Amino acid sequence: MIMRVTLTVALLSIGACATVQPVKDPAQFIPKANPQVVHVTYVNRTKMFVAQPRVSGDSLFGTMQGQSHQVAVPLSQVRLIEAVQHSRKRTAWMIAALAVATASGAWALMHSGVGEPCDYSLPEDTYSTGPPCT
Secondary structure (H helix, E strand, C coil): CHHHHHHHHHHHHHHHCEEEEECCCHHHHHHHHCCCEEEEEECCCCEEEEEEEEEECCEEEEEECCCCCEEEEEHHHEEEEEEEEECHHHHHHHHHHHHHHHHHHHHHHHCCCCCCCCCCCCCHHHHHHCCCCC
């Protein structure tokens, strides 16, 4: 049971800190973050996924995702570039959720006992009024 909960939390937290977001400055972001894939939306609203992107001058270079076809896209023809980036908001929510889950688990463990603990130091005749423990 504990293993399943741990595995579930781990799997959910993998995607919690990152999300696809618009790239503000492709010329700086792409060499620094080195994303494997970027989502490119052209001015005419067509979309393309560019793998192994790199920026040189005023163009975006790479390959079409899943193909070996080379791509050179003038940045003037690009409306939006998106890439997987760290999300501070999601990270904060994940930390808060883990804190609540930890506190809930600790509370549940502390309150998992049933009844009072047995006191075997009492004389046997005091048990006649009821069970000394449950």
